[in-house]
Amino acid sequence: MAEGLARKFFGDRVLIASAGSMPTVVNPYAIEVLEYLGIDISSQYSKSIGTIDLDGLDLVITLCAEEVCPILPIKVKKWHWPLPDPAGEGDHKTQFLRFFSTAVEINRRLLEAMLEILPPDYTALER
8 A cells, every 4th residue: 555655646756666574465455445545556466575676775664563574784764654454354344444544644654754855945836
């Protein structure tokens, strides 16, 4: 979800990559929630941290909370946003709401991050 939300914000102005320490599949609720928000992540797939060129990164954002966070031996700016994994038990409504809540929180943090990383004279309307 974070990759899809970040791509929506930054478009092709920023290279966005996501990976996990134990990748599986993109959760269908993640796809459904972002589709509800107008973002198509149906072509995204789960990737391992080993597939990312760590030397070329400017910023790493980790979202892990209960699960294992990757240890990155690189000297790069790191932000840690420990968010609980929304995957779990429950009916469709319960799971959809957990994923929706997580997407809203990631979205909020991305907005805050944009304020921190964009130059002071940045005007979105000029882009």
